[in-house]
Amino acid sequence: ILLDVKRGDIGSTALAYAHACYDIHADGVTLSPLMGYDSVEPFITGKYSQKGAFLLCKTSNPGSKDLQSLELKDGQFLFERIAALATEWSRRAAETDTDTPRLGLVVGATDPIALTKVRAAAGDSIWILAPGVGAQGGDLAAACDAGFNSLGHKMLIPVSRGISRATDMTAKALELRDGINDARKLVLERRKQLQPVGEQPDLEKYQEDFISFSLKMGVLKFGSFVLKSGRTSPYFFNAGLFSTGASLRLLGKCYASSIMASKELVDAETGKPKFDVLFGPAYKGIPLGAVVCYALNEEFGIDIEFAYNRKEAKDHGEGGVLVGASMGQKRVLVLDDVITAGTAIRESHTLLKSIDAIPIGVSIALDRAEKRSLEDPLSAVQAVSRDLNIPVISIVSLPLLQIYLSSSKAYGDDVLKCVSEYRAQYGVSS
Structure with a gap:
């Protein structure tokens, strides 16, 4: 029996509330966490140490x-801070780490994004109470996808109302039960597809080198990084920190190696690239284009032209926004570090089309391979390609980072677990 009483007080008053709830044989309660741990403690310690409580988190x-x-x-x-406190306070109440936290969290099924963030912040062992399916319009499948561990x-x-107000309450309850079980099956099947299993492909040397340097x-x-999207990511990538001559040389070599290993960008019979010009969109693409152009020549003996654009047109000298090789009627490969929303790549594609160039592909350093949103099954990379x-x-992708971690002695199982869970939550199928 769970009493949805939303209590929140301190001292003798909180203890009196606990007595009142548990004297009628309740197994757990809902509580407001805003007054801190001492308002929660009486409900989960002492003679009530076998009881549980759910903290109001994102209602x-x-x-x-x-x-x-x-x-x-x-x-x-x-x-998200409340979600993290549920684990912290559970351990505090038990005075030791525990696999069965005494605290859970109340998160509305009407907000799958919040459910995702809370699950990431709280971890796998915390129970989430997710009201909102039925009369409040929560999407059952989306809530399960976001909230299951x-x-x-x-x-x-x-x-409650979704069942009590139904013409046939039994049929409605069974329908909801089956919907939850079906959603669980879909979630587990999708996450299983995203886990590296069995024989894992070996990383190419250039991929190992890229990750290492x-x-x-x-x-x-x-670590733990809050992204612009609001997601809490277990890793962070900032290509702007390739800031030495040695790192830029290796960066160019890794780009060139990934390009030459690509069946889409290199002719299988001749071994020659299917493009004539490298294009580096301003600003990050400019140094990338230069180092990759150099590396293709230095490592593979391939002499490719290079061009880039300015953010603002030049009103003197040669003028215009384009610099370097002419691209009209030529096959062009666009370079970037990552694709977040795809805006820069789409703008480059429009620009190239406007001068009668032929965009044939995009080369990036890291493919995050994660859904743009919980409602969208495609990643930004997949959307651009489509x-x-x-x-x-x-060069590498989130699945390859996961493979790297699975064989690396430099990082513990906790890091691999965080990356695996993040991929299970947000990752896309290849």
């Missing part, structure tokens, strides 16, 4: 965003 009512979605200094939302568990989905330069980091009808190749 399903429209006004929940007024406080629960406030952004903190570290970039997290308040509800990596094993497809740890969610309670209460439905990216880590050494601090370009690639593992919309522009061109291949997008990368």
Whole structure:
């Protein structure tokens, strides 16, 4: 029996509330966490140490965003901090680490994005109580996809009005039960597809080199990072930190190697590139184009032309926005570091088409291989490839980072677990 009483007080008053709830044989309660641990402690310690409580975290009512979605200094939302506190307070109550936390979280099924963030912040062992399916219009499948842990568990989905107001309450309850089970199966099947299993492909040497020197330069980091999208990522990639001659030389070599290994960009019979010009969009693409152009010649003996654009047209000298090789009627490969939304690549494609160039593909350093949103099954890379009808190749991808970590002695299992869970949550099928 779970009492949805939303209590929140301190001292003797909180203890009195606990007595009142548990004296009628309740197994757990819902609590407000805003007054801190001492308002929660009486419900989960002492003679009530076998009881449980759910902290209000990101509730399903429209006004929940007024406080629960406030952004903190570290970039997290308040509800994410509450999610982390559930684990912290559970351990504090038990005075040791525990696999069965005494605290869970209330997160509305009406907000799959918040559910995703909360699951990432709280971890796999925390139970989430997710009201909002039924009368409030929550999407059952989306909520399950966002809130289930990596094993497809740890969610309670209460439905009251959706059942009590149905013409046939039994049939409605069975329908919801089957819907939850079907959603669980889909989630587990998708996540299983995203896990490296069996014989894993070996990383190419240039891929291992790229990951290794990216880590050494601090370009690639593992940890906890809040992205612009609001997601909390276990890794971060900043190509701007390739800032030495040696790192740029290696960067160019890795790009060139990935390009020459691509069946889409290199003719299988002749071994020659299917492009005539490298194009580096301003600004990041300019140095990339230069080092890759050099590396193709230095490492593979291939002399390719290079061009780039300015952000603003020059009104003197040669004028215009394009610099370098002419591209009209030539096959052009576009270079970038990552594709986040695809805006820069689409703008480059439009520019190249306007001068009668022939865009044939895109080469990037890292493919994040993650969904643009919970409602969209495609990644930004997949969307660009589909919309522009061109291949997008990368030196490495999120699945390859996962493979690297699985054989690396430099990082513990906890890092691999975080990356694997992130990929299971956000990753796309190849």
